[in-house]
Amino acid sequence: xxxxxxxVAQRQAKQAAIDMTISDTLPVxxxxxxxxxRLRAGHLWIFSNEVDIQRSPLKTIQPGAQMQVCSxxxxxxxxxxxxxxxxxxxxxxxxxxxSAISSDFIFKRMKQAxxxxxxxxxxPWYRLIFGESDGLPGLxxxxxxxxxxxxxxxxxxEALQAQVANALQVLLGPxxxxxxxxxxxxxxxxxxxxxxxxxxxxxxxLLNEHGCRFTCSLTTGHKTGWYFDQSDNRAALVPYIQGGRxxxxxxxxxxxxxxxxxxxxxxxxxxxxxxxxxANIRRNADLNETPVTILCExxxxxxxxxxxxxxxxxxxxxxPPALISRKRDFAHGKEAYRRLNYLAMRLLEPxxxxxxxxxxxxxxxxxxxxxxxxxxxxxxxxxxxxxTRGQGRDHPVDPAVAETEYLKMFYCRLLA
Numbered sequence: 001x002x003x004x005x006x007x008v009a010q011r012q013a014k015q016a017a018i019d020m021t022i023s024d025t026l027p028v029x030x031x032x033x034x035x036x037x038r039l040r041a042g043h044l045w046i047f048s049n050e051v052d053i054q055r056s057p058l059k060t061i062q063p064g065a066q067m068q069v070c071s072x073x074x075x076x077x078x079x080x081x082x083x084x085x086x087x088x089x090x091x092x093x094x095x096x097x098x099s100a101i102s103s104d105f106i107f108k109r110m111k112q113a114x115x116x117x118x119x120x121x122x123x124p125w126y127r128l129i130f131g132e133s134d135g136l137p138g139l140x141x142x143x144x145x146x147x148x149x150x151x152x153x154x155x156x157x158e159a160l161q162a163q164v165a166n167a168l169q170v171l172l173g174p175x176x177x178x179x180x181x182x183x184x185x186x187x188x189x190x191x192x193x194x195x196x197x198x199x200x201x202x203x204x205x206l207l208n209e210h211g212c213r214f215t216c217s218l219t220t221g222h223k224t225g226w227y228f229d230q231s232d233n234r235a236a237l238v239p240y241i242q243g244g245r246x247x248x249x250x251x252x253x254x255x256x257x258x259x260x261x262x263x264x265x266x267x268x269x270x271x272x273x274x275x276x277x278x279a280n281i282r283r284n285a286d287l288n289e290t291p292v293t294i295l296c297e298x299x300x301x302x303x304x305x306x307x308x309x310x311x312x313x314x315x316x317x318x319x320p321p322a323l324i325s326r327k328r329d330f331a332h333g334k335e336a337y338r339r340l341n342y343l344a345m346r347l348l349e350p351x352x353x354x355x356x357x358x359x360x361x362x363x364x365x366x367x368x369x370x371x372x373x374x375x376x377x378x379x380x381x382x383x384x385x386x387x388t389r390g391q392g393r394d395h396p397v398d399p400a401v402a403e404t405e406y407l408k409m410f411y412c413r414l415l416a
Contacts, residue, residue: 025099029067029080029090030055036071039092042400044132046080046090058084063190064159068098081138081156085190091137091156101160107167109135114171117143117394125207126394127228133398139164142224144205146175149224153185165198176201178218184325195219210235212259214284222252229359230255230319232392233409237317238263240353240411244314247271247306247347249299249340254281254292256317256355261290265315269293271302303343315353316344324360333360334371342375350416357389357409365408376414387411 035050051058052072061067061082069080069092079096082089093101113134117126128148129141138154148168152158158181168174176199186193197219204215209231218225234256241263248257251270258281261268270292272278278296285292295302299320318340324333341356348354358368369385376383390397391407398404 026066026068026079028056029061029069029082031069031071031077033072036075036077039069039077042094042398044092044094044137044401045088046092048084048087048089051089058082058089064155066100066156066159081154081159083155083189086155086188091132091154093137094135101163103163103166103170106136106160106163107170110141110167110171116396120393123208125209125226125228126231127392128394130395130404132401133396133404140224141168142226142228143172144207144218144225146172147178147199147201147205147218148172148174148176149178149180149218151180151183151224153183153189155189155191158191175199178224180219180224183223209255210259212262213287214253214255214258215280215287216253227252227255229391229395229407230409231394233355233389234259236387236389236411237355240315240355241265242314244352245269245312247313247316247344249303249316249318249344250320251281251294252277252319254284256319257281257292258285258288258290260315260317261285261292262288267291267293269295269313271295271297271299273298300340300343303340303347307343307346311347312349313347313352314349315355316348318344318354318356320358322360323358324362327362330362333363334367337363337368338371338375341372342379345376345379345381345414348414350414352414353386354412354414355409356412357407359407361403361406363408368408369410372410372412380416382415384413384415385410386413 030052031050032052061084063083063085064081066079066081069077071077076098078092079098079101080090080092113129117128124143124145126143128143129136129139131137131139138157140151142149152161165177178201179196182193182195201218204217207214207226216225237260241260243264243266246257246260246265246268248270251257251272254270257268257270270281272281275296278294281294320340323336324330337358344354373383389409
């Protein structure tokens with residue numbers, strides 16, 4: 001038929017129509033065939049083996065560079081930043097259109113995130129931005145009143161530091177920003193580790209959580225200074241205290257133990273391995289006028305020594321650091337979780353409560369629950385799980401990005 005294009009010409013015309021949606025403002029990162037399926041399902045990460053390195057040679061791309069990402073067929077998927085030196089070679093900004101990420105784009109994401117937190121929390125102490133869950137992959141911001149603590153965990157987000165700072169100033173006008181660029185995630189990105197301060201920040205800041213006051217350092221403390229992800233879980237502890245003897249393991253600054261003492265525990269013992277942090281626990285206990293016994297010792301050794309002394313407790317909190325940081329460490333880390341809970345269970349009175357969990361993404365919730373059941377059975381104890389909890393509401397989970405759900409907590413009762 002006259003005017004009909006041959007098949008080759010039809011494919012070329014179709015491709016030209018698709019390519020019209022691709023702008024010329026940013027270079028294109030081409031994906032391999034069918035490598036766009038996870039992105040279209042909502043995930044935000046692109047691994048190095050998903051990139052078509054013939055069309056987009058990764059080695060030629062500068063770490064942190066922004067690009068348009070397109071499927072093998074030419075479908076525009078949005079804007080990404082790229083790091084050819086990382087296994088996660090690119091991260092997508094959801095809702096982006098292939099244009100360069102601006103301060104205004106970041107501001108809109110921050111505004112959405114702030115609307116959630118300000119509606120849920122009466123005081124301005126929370127995680128304001130939780131990376132991928134808030135549409136800003138690689139960015140963490142914790143709010144301490146008028147001071148913001150920011151972690152730029154990727155090369156792409158570090159390249160956007162000025163835009164992040166501008167958006168924060170427009171949204172909240174903080175008096176100071178602490179750039180906590182000392183996380184282990186930066187090492188995987190090939191970035192250096194450092195801490196800088198914009199504005200004036202005291203050596204220690206005073207925060208209030210559930211009626212208790214705590215001092216913490218925003219420049220030298222763990223992570224960003226405080227663990228907001230456990231705040232809601234610490235509030236849920238109160239009904240289980242029941243005037244009993246409480247043991248707070250991996251106490252850090254006394255967050256669990258001091259609040260238990262304030263809520264009416266008969267006695268509180270905190271275990272912390274750092275002498276500096278033990279001094280901070282003492283200061284925080286005095287600040288709240290709560291009597292606390294502090295054991296400055298490795299947690300595993302302290303639990304064993306307490307058993308040798310025939311110590312008994314009615315409630316034990318195990319809030320360990322991530323014992324499985326990499327998938328290949330799973331077997332070793334799982335054994336560490338088993339041993340830790342075994343040592344704690346031996347110290348519980350019959351009918352006592354064990355609040356235990358894991359912040360390791362690589363420890364599945366079901367696996368941890370099974371580990372607790374088997375460990376209790378080995379001690380001729382029966383385990384009752386009363387509550388299963390996770391990270392606080394200021395750490396929302398994106399169901400399309402499984403990695404955003406990392407904290408698993410079990411509120412248990414142990415029966416003889």
